[in-house]
Every structure is written in C-alpha cells, then in structure tokens.
Amino acid sequence: MSTGPAPSVTGFDPVRLIANHQAGVWRYLRSLGCDPTLAEDLTQDTFLAVLQKPFQDYNPAATASYLRRVAFNLFISNQRRAGKVTAVENVEELEAQFVDLAGDDHAEAALEALRICLEHLGERAKWALEMRFRDDLSRTTIADALEISEHGAKNLMQRAKQQLRTCIEGRLR
Amino acid sequence: MDRDDPILDALLGEVLGGHTPPDLTARILQAWAAQGSNPANLDPRLQQALQGAPMPPPLATEPTWLEPVAPPVQPPAYVNGHALTPPLPELAHAETTPVVTLKAKREKVVGRSTRRRSSSWRGVTAIAGSLLAIGTLAGYLVWQGQFGEHEPVAVGPTTKPDSKVEVVPPKVVPNGTPTKGPKPARDIAAHEDRTDSNLPRFGAEVSPKYVAADPPSAWKDAVASTDHEVIGFINQSLAASWSANSVKPSPAATDAEWCRRAYLRLIGRIPTVDELSLFTGDKSPDKRVALVDRLLFDKAYAAEFNNFWATQWSNTLIGRSGMQDKDGLVNSEGLQQYLHAAVAANKPYNKVVYELISATGSNKPGEADFNGATNFLLASQNDKSTLATARTTRVFLGQQLQCAQCHDHPFNKSTQHQFWAMNSFFRQMKVERDRRTGVAKLINTDFTGESGSANEAEVFYERRNGQMKVAYPQFAGIELPKTGDISEIDRRQELARMIAASDDVSRAAVNRIWAHFLGYGFTRPVDDMGEHNAASQPELLERLAKEFKAHNYDTKSLLRWIALSEPFGLSSKIEAFNVADAPQMGTVPLFSHYYTRQMQAEELYESLVAAAQIAKTGGTPEEQYKARLAWLGQFTQSLKTDEGDEASTFNGTIPQSLMMMNGELTQQAISSEHSHLLKRVAESQMKPQEKVEHLFLAAVARKPQKRELDIANQLIAAHDGQVNAALPDIWWALLNSNEFILDH
Numbered sequence: 001m002s003t004g005p006a007p008s009v010t011g012f013d014p015v016r017l018i019a020n021h022q023a024g025v026w027r028y029l030r031s032l033g034c035d036p037t038l039a040e041d042l043t044q045d046t047f048l049a050v051l052q053k054p055f056q057d058y059n060p061a062a063t064a065s066y067l068r069r070v071a072f073n074l075f076i077s078n079q080r081r082a083g084k085v086t087a088v089e090n091v092e093e094l095e096a097q098f099v100d101l102a103g104d105d106h107a108e109a110a111l112e113a114l115r116i117c118l119e120h121l122g123e124r125a126k127w128a129l130e131m132r133f134r135d136d137l138s139r140t141t142i143a144d145a146l147e148i149s150e151h152g153a154k155n156l157m158q159r160a161k162q163q164l165r166t167c168i169e170g171r172l173r
Numbered sequence: 174m175d176r177d178d179p180i181l182d183a184l185l186g187e188v189l190g191g192h193t194p195p196d197l198t199a200r201i202l203q204a205w206a207a208q209g210s211n212p213a214n215l216d217p218r219l220q221q222a223l224q225g226a227p228m229p230p231p232l233a234t235e236p237t238w239l240e241p242v243a244p245p246v247q248p249p250a251y252v253n254g255h256a257l258t259p260p261l262p263e264l265a266h267a268e269t270t271p272v273v274t275l276k277a278k279r280e281k282v283v284g285r286s287t288r289r290r291s292s293s294w295r296g297v298t299a300i301a302g303s304l305l306a307i308g309t310l311a312g313y314l315v316w317q318g319q320f321g322e323h324e325p326v327a328v329g330p331t332t333k334p335d336s337k338v339e340v341v342p343p344k345v346v347p348n349g350t351p352t353k354g355p356k357p358a359r360d361i362a363a364h365e366d367r368t369d370s371n372l373p374r375f376g377a378e379v380s381p382k383y384v385a386a387d388p389p390s391a392w393k394d395a396v397a398s399t400d401h402e403v404i405g406f407i408n409q410s411l412a413a414s415w416s417a418n419s420v421k422p423s424p425a426a427t428d429a430e431w432c433r434r435a436y437l438r439l440i441g442r443i444p445t446v447d448e449l450s451l452f453t454g455d456k457s458p459d460k461r462v463a464l465v466d467r468l469l470f471d472k473a474y475a476a477e478f479n480n481f482w483a484t485q486w487s488n489t490l491i492g493r494s495g496m497q498d499k500d501g502l503v504n505s506e507g508l509q510q511y512l513h514a515a516v517a518a519n520k521p522y523n524k525v526v527y528e529l530i531s532a533t534g535s536n537k538p539g540e541a542d543f544n545g546a547t548n549f550l551l552a553s554q555n556d557k558s559t560l561a562t563a564r565t566t567r568v569f570l571g572q573q574l575q576c577a578q579c580h581d582h583p584f585n586k587s588t589q590h591q592f593w594a595m596n597s598f599f600r601q602m603k604v605e606r607d608r609r610t611g612v613a614k615l616i617n618t619d620f621t622g623e624s625g626s627a628n629e630a631e632v633f634y635e636r637r638n639g640q641m642k643v644a645y646p647q648f649a650g651i652e653l654p655k656t657g658d659i660s661e662i663d664r665r666q667e668l669a670r671m672i673a674a675s676d677d678v679s680r681a682a683v684n685r686i687w688a689h690f691l692g693y694g695f696t697r698p699v700d701d702m703g704e705h706n707a708a709s710q711p712e713l714l715e716r717l718a719k720e721f722k723a724h725n726y727d728t729k730s731l732l733r734w735i736a737l738s739e740p741f742g743l744s745s746k747i748e749a750f751n752v753a754d755a756p757q758m759g760t761v762p763l764f765s766h767y768y769t770r771q772m773q774a775e776e777l778y779e780s781l782v783a784a785a786q787i788a789k790t791g792g793t794p795e796e797q798y799k800a801r802l803a804w805l806g807q808f809t810q811s812l813k814t815d816e817g818d819e820a821s822t823f824n825g826t827i828p829q830s831l832m833m834m835n836g837e838l839t840q841q842a843i844s845s846e847h848s849h850l851l852k853r854v855a856e857s858q859m860k861p862q863e864k865v866e867h868l869f870l871a872a873v874a875r876k877p878q879k880r881e882l883d884i885a886n887q888l889i890a891a892h893d894g895q896v897n898a899a900l901p902d903i904w905w906a907l908l909n910s911n912e913f914i915l916d917h
Contacts, residue, residue, distance in 0.1 A: 013760070014202065014205070014759075015198060015202070018197070018198045018201055018202075019198060022194065022196070022197050022198070022201075023194040026194040026195070026197075027183055027184075027187070027194060030182075030183035030186060030187075030192070031179045031180045031182075031183045032179070033176065033179060036186075036192040040195055040197065043194075043197055044197055044200060044201050044204060047197075047201045047205075048201065048204055048205060048208065051201075051205050055759075094179065094180070097180055098180055101180055107184065110184060111184055111187060111188060114181075114184050114185070114188050115188055118188065118189075129185060129189060130189055132185075133182075133185045133186050133188075133189040133190045134189045134190050134191070136190070158177055161177065161178050161181050161182075161185075162178075164181060164185075165178060165181055168181075
C-alpha cells in the first residue's frame with residue numbers, strides 16, 4: 001500500500017491573499033491619487049469585497065489585476081459620492097505602467113531603485129521634491145524657498161521626476 | 174498639484190514622505206468577521222465594485238449533481254494568530270443565516286415561526302410549538318456542546334496557533350470497520366479479477382465498417398483490490414493528508430448519527446424509529462458493514478434504492494427541470510424506466526454511459542422501438558447539438574467544455590477546436606417527433622457536412638478574430654474518418670465507445686459519488702476536472718478511479734467503499750484542531766469531519782413520508798412518482814440556457830419555508846388521519862415522555878434534551894394535559910427544525 005499524498009493545499013487563503021497583495025493595492029490606489037488614509041480605507045474595502053467570493057488564487061498576476069480592478073471601481077465610487085470629478089485619463093495606460101514598474105513584487109524593487117536614484121539627483125531638485133512630498137508644501141512655498149518662480153519650481157520638479165523615472169527604469173531593466 | 178507621473182508620485186510619497194503601506198491584515202479580518210457571512214450584508218458599493226472586475230475562476234459555483242447547498246462564507250474566529258473581535262461563539266454547523274448571537278438566533282427562529290392558527294387557543298399552541306422548535310435547536314446545540322462548554326477560539330494577536338499537532342494514527346471506526354469476513358451476497362460478482370482485456374468492448378459487434386481504437390489508459394491491466402484494501406487506502410490516504418495539513422479528525426459519529434446518515438446517502442431517506450432502534454440496539458462489531466450491505470443488496474430496500482439512484486441519475490443527466498418539462502422532447506417515465514432498470518441490474522457504469530450516448534429509438538414506453546436511454550440526448554437537443562456536446566463532456570468526463578464553444582477556454586486547456594471536434598460526433602443525430610402522440614424518436618442519419626459533402630462532413634466554426642475553421646470528429650487524440658455517411662461510420666456510437674473506455678469516465682464518476690457522500694468532491698465543482706483545477710487528494714482520486722474501473726464499474730462497490738470509510742463515519746462537530754478544515758469558507762476540503770448540509774429536495778420528501786409514515790395511497794407507482802415530481806417542481810425552474818442550467822429555490826428560501834410550514838405534505842405528516850406514526854404513538858400505551866421521545870427519534874434520531882422535554886411539557890400543559898392533542902404541534906415543530914432538514 002502506498003503512502004498518503006504530499007500536502008496539496010491550494011485554493012483560497014484569505015490571510016495569504018491579504019499579505020501578498022495589500023501593499024500592491026495600496027500603492028495602486030495612491031497612484032490613482034488617494035491620500036494615505038483613503039488608500040487604507042479603500043484597500044480594506046477591496047479585500048472585503050473579494051473575500052465575499054472565494055476564488056482560486058492560482059496566478060499572482062491575475063489576482064493582482066483582479067484586485068486592482070476592484071480597487072479602481074471603489075475609488076471611482078468614492079469619488080462620485082464625494083461629488084468629485086476625477087479624470088483618470090487613461091486607466092489602461094496607468095494599469096500597464098503600474099504593472100511595468102511594480103513588477104512581481106508590488107514595487108519593492110522600484111522603491112529600492114528610487115532610493116538609489118535620489119542620491120544621484122541634484123541638491124536643489126532633491127530639496128524641491130522633499131518639500132513637496134515630505135513637507136507637503138505648496139508650489140508657491142517651494143518656489144519662494146528656492147527663490148524661483150512658481151513655473152520654475154514646477155519645471156524643476158518635473159525634470160527631476162523625469163530623471164528619476166529614467167534612472168529607475170534603467171535599474172529595473 | 175501636477176499628476177504628470179502619478180505612480181512615481183506615490184513612490185516618492187513613500188520614500189520621502191514616509192507614507193508606507195500599512196499592514197491591514199488584522200483590520201480586514203476583523204471587519205470581515207463583523208460583516209458576517211451573509212452576502213446581503215455586503216455594502217452595495219462593494220457589490221458594485223465587483224461588477225466588471227475580471228474575476229479569477231471562482232470556487233464552487235453552479236450546483237452539481239449531488240453537491241449540498243453551500244452555506245454562506247463564514248469568517249473564522251482567528252486566522253494565523255490574527256484575532257478577530259468579537260470571538261464567534263460557534264463555528265460548528267452550517268447555517269443558512271448569518272452568524273449572530275444566540276439571542277438573535279432565537280429571535281430569527283421565532284420570526285420564522287409566526288404561523289397562526291385559526292382559533293385563539295391554537296395561537297397559544299403555535300407559539301408554544303415555536304418555542305419547542307427553538308428549544309430543539311437549542312437542545313441540539315447543547316448536545317453538540319456549543320455553549321457553556323465551548324472555549325473561545327479567538328486568541329490575541331501575539332499568540333500563535335499551536336503548531337505542534339501530534340500525528341494521530343489512522344482511527345479504527347468502531348462498529349463498522351470492515352474485516353476480512355465473509356463476502357456479502359451480491360447481485361453481480363464484482364470481485365472477479367478484471368483486466369483491461371476482459372472489459373467489454375461496446376458496440377464492436379454492431380458497428381458499421383469503421384471501429385475506432387480505444388483511448389490510452391493509465392491503468393492497463395489493473396487488478397481489482399479487495400474491498401478491505403480499498404477502504405484501508407481511503408483511510409490511510411486521508412490520515413496522511415490530515416497529518417500533512419496539521420489537522421486532526423473529529424471523533425467518530427454516534428451510531429444514531431451514522432445510521433441516519435447512511436440511510437440518507439444510500440437510499441435517500443432517514444431511518445424509521447424501528448430501523449434506528451434495530452441498528453443502535455445491535456451490539457455486533459460489524460453492524461455498520463451489515464447495514465450498508467442490507468441497504469445495498471437486501472430486497473427489502475431494493476425499490477427505494479433503485480428509485481433513489483435512478484432519480485440521482487436523472488437529476489445529473491437532464492436536471493430536475495428536464496424531468497418536468499411538459500413541452501420538451503423528454504418522456505420522464507421512459508427515462509425513469511431505463512435508469513431504474515439499470516440501477517436494479519447494477520449495470521456497469523460505463524455500459525450505461527455507452528448506452529446513453531449511443532441511444533437510438535423512441536422515448537416513450539410502449540413503442541415498438543422504445544429505448545428510454547434516448548431521453549438523455551432528447552433533453553439536450555438544440556441548434557447544432559451544442560447542448561448535447563457540453564452535457565456529455567460535463568456529465569461523463571467531468572470537463573466543462575461549454576465555454577470553448579465560442580473561444581479558447583480562459584483557464585483550462587480546452588480549445589474551440591476541441592469543442593467543435595466533439596460536437597461533430599453528434600451531427601448524425603436527428604429527431605423525429607409526432608406532435609399528435611408526443612412520441613419523439615432519435616435516429617442517426619447521413620451528415621453531409623456544412624459544405625454539403627458526405628465524404629468531407631466537416632463542421633465550421635468561427636474564431637474570435639472572424640476566421641473560419643473546420644473541425645472533424647476527434648476524441649482523446651484519436652481522429653475519425655471525415656465521412657459522415659452513416660453506413661460507413663456511426664460517429665455517436667464510436668464516441669460512446671471511446672468515452673466508455675476512457676479513464677476520465679471513472680474519475681468523473683468517483684468524484685461525483687464522493688461528493689454525494691462527503692459533501693464535497695475532490696475538485697470544485699465536481700464536473701470541472703483538469704490541470705487547471707487540481708484535485709485536493711489526487712492520489713486518492715486516482716486510486717479509487719482505477720479500482721472502480723478494475724471492478725468493472727460496479728457502482729455498488731464504490732458506494733460500499735465510501736460508506737464504510739473512516740471519513741464518512743466522523744462526527745460533523747468541528748473541533749479546535751480541525752477548524753481550518755472549512756470548505757464552506759473556500760479552503761480545500763480535508764474531510765476531517767462530516768460536512769453538514771441540507772437534504773436534497775427528494776430526500777426531504779421521502780424523509781417526511783418515511784418519518785410520518787404517510788401512506789402512499791391513491792395511485793400506481795407512476796402516479797405517485799408524478800405526485801412527487803409535482804411537489805419537487807415548485808422549487809426548480811429551467812433557465813433555458815445553452816448549458817441547460819436550472820435555478821432552485823430549495824436553498825433556505827421563503828418558498829421552501831412556507832412549504833415546510835404550511836404545505837400539503839406537512840399537513841398530512843401532522844395529521845393522525847394520514848400519518849401512521851402519529852396515530853400509532855397516540856394510541857400506544859407509552860407514557861407522555863416516551864411519546865415525545867418517540868417523535869424525536871423519528872425526526873432527528875435522538876432523544877430530547879431536558880430543556881426540550883420541559884418545553885414539550887409546557888405544550889402539553891397548554892392542551893390541558895392532553896398529550897395526544899399536543900403531539901401534532903410537537904411533531905410540526907420537529908419537522909420544521911433545522912436539525913430535521915440537515916444531514917449531519
């Protein structure tokens with residue numbers, strides 16, 4: 001008589017699902033324009049929605065895509081309830097870029113690349129971005145701090161982000 | 174602010190702003206637990222969010238042959254150390270209502286039991302009866318140790334579940350482990366050694382010129398094992414699975430529980446009090462073996478066994494709605510006759526498959542060329558025989574090919590070409606119908622192909638990109654000649670032969686019958702097998718399928734193995750050490766406890782009749798059969814889709830509740846005029862408590878708890894101490910209790 005079968009636990013595991021995908025969903029919602037608190041709430045709602053319908057988690061990419069779609073729908077509903085008109089210009093393009101950048105690890109590698117690329121950024125550009133993203137200052141305030149025009153501040157940050165994007169993509173390739 | 178690069182903005186917010194993704198696991202799980210399992214509780218906006226999302230393959234979607242009604246998803250009390258508050262008081266049994274506090278449950282049950290009687294004193298009686306129903310449920314829960322003794326399962330977030338689970342050796346089921354004792358009498362000698370070369374090759378003696386080769390088999394020259402060996406393998410295989418998955422099996426079911434379960438699964442009704450007493454009073458060590466053999470082979474149960482399994486077959490083949498469709502081509506008596514005879518003769522399963530697929534003749538009994546098997550394909554007639562294609566592969570091969578009609582299947586390896594290659598086997602089929610007499614005849618005729626040439630009888634199909642493709646008969650890699658000339662090749666007969674010889678037929682049958690007994694198959698759904706939907710216990714499925722084939726597709730052998738296996742004999746009570754085995758929540762079934770589920774409609778009907786001992790008077794067996802069909806028909810409706818789907822309201826809905834509370838069958842069951850049980854108990858010399866006990870044994874196979882007796886006594890007191898006057902109310906409450914309708 002042969003021995004019993006090896007473990008073959010497949011199927012729906014809520015904890016594993018959440019652990020594996022919550023960061024990706026949260027980051028995707030942030031990409032859509034959610035502030036951190038809203039992104040948390042909508043991430044929770046996303047998982048609550050999918051947990052009602054257990055499914056076979058056989059392909060991480062397929063599951064991540066499914067979760068992003070649900071998250072997107074929730075985001076739009078939220079915007080509508082708030083009476084906001086949100087132009088998510090091209091959802092498919094954003095989705096494709098997110099998948100490209102986030103890869104299989106929900107953007108962990110991209111984050112690491114960003115940290116390294118920031119080190120290579122010019123001081124003023126880096127300072128501008130810190131004021132924007134760390135201190136949450138307005139463009140006017142940033143421009144005053146840099147002693148440049150508001151338009152100049154905008155250009156500076158745009159160029160900086162383009163540099164970072166190029167650097168990150170180069171590192172991830 | 175600008176959104177020129179929203180993704181990079183988000184990442185910068187994380188790196189520079191410190192807004193990192195939080196760990197929401199505990200919060201989500203708590204919210205899930207608080208939400209409860211009722212999909213109706215789902216926030217409408219969450220429901221809306223699921224619309225249009227490209228959903229991965231779901232688990233357990235459409236109802237299958239014998240699949241129980243799946244209760245809603247129940248969130249766990251804790252998962253991997255993440256505590257959920259509040260801790261759920263019970264995780265035990267499937268319910269059709271959300272998890273709520275006990276008080277709320279009582280309120281819900283009371284809310285259901287607001288049936289009113291016409292006169293004032295009967296109103297009091299109805300309320301008392303409802304209290305008894307509540308008390309019965311409460312007593313059942315007490316009996317299961319659900320409150321007062323239950324230790325909270327929830328743990329703090331820092332506590333990890335105990336991973337040191339001791340390995341439990343395979344358990345010996347008391348009073349039923351089959352020994353190497355004398356072989357029981359059988360209708361057919363199924364234990365002769367059979368090899369592939371001995372299996373009958375169907376149709377070879379009557380086919381036209383061409384005979385296709387058999388598909389390759391993984392079990393060439395397989396030798397049949399003894400029943401003892403097969404059952405032992407089931408037990409050991411699952412024991413190893415439990416150990417590997419760190420669960421322990423629940424204790425063995427009591428004799429009464431097991432007896433009730435065996436009767437339901439084998440002959441489709443609960444045991445009478447006499448049958449139950451006979452079994453529980455028997456002290457012999459192999460009484461479970463004896464009972465299973467009695468139910469399978471004893472002439473006393475032959476009629477019930479044959480009726481039950483013929484009905485199970487017909488439900489699988491054409492659905493309940495197919496049997497009730499007055500305007501369709503099916504003659505339900507004809508199909509029932511054929512299936513009844515096949516079950517009675519214990520005809521090898523693969524032979525039945527062959528006959529159903531290759532059948533020709535008239536559908537109606539009494540016709541010169543009557544062949545009841547034709548009703549299967551007659552029920553599956555539609556444009557281009559696509560329904561016949563889908564049903565044949567789904568029912569007999571356990572493969573859902575219907576999606577591939579229009580495109581390559583998104584999840585499994587089925588292609589559009591496969592679908593149409595299978596479909597081309599059915600293109601020689603033709604139906605002739607006499608609308609005056611209602612007789613429909615299934616015949617074979619030349620198929621000239623869609624371009625008009627019998628020599629190149631092709632089937633065209635269109636790809637999604639508009640390209641037209643062609644398909645010829647092909648199954649399991651075996652291509653048939655392209656001709657559609659019936660004198661040269663009978664395509665349907667060849668398909669029937671090849672399918673009957675294929676290993677997948679055995680696997681699909683084993684999967685279904687396992688699901689019938691244990692509540693879940695090795696795959697979910699049971700008729701969607703393949704690489705994309707791996708079996709939960711692949712070795713066990715494979716071994717059982719091999720043995721089924723080696724035993725010449727003896728269905729009774731398969732029933733016997735499963736009925737006498739250890740998992741079938743386990744209690745339905747969920748313990749702390751197997752709470753992870755929760756397939757109703759989407760996990761893989763480990764069969765470490767019996768999965769409670771609601772009876773099927775037919776089982777409920779027969780159980781009501783048997784429990785109340787309602788006389789089946791007023792008509793021939795066919796008329797009684799029609800009366801039962803009519804009763805069942807109120808719950809089932811065909812959706813008229815290409816897949817032959819049907820909708821059922823026999824799943825805890827209001828129509829079902831109303832039927833149980835006020836329906837004609839229930840009225841008969843509680844009336845002394847129709848119910849021999851009530852009449853007998855009322856006229857007996859039993860003491861009041863014994864009378865109440867007798868009703869409990871008849872309905873739920875156990876004696877009442879003290880609390881339930883107290884409620885019954887209150888009910889009797891409400892009838893001025895006249896116990897016989899209170900019996901119908903007590904009986905009504907029992908028949909309307911959850912415990913009666915559940916297979917546990």
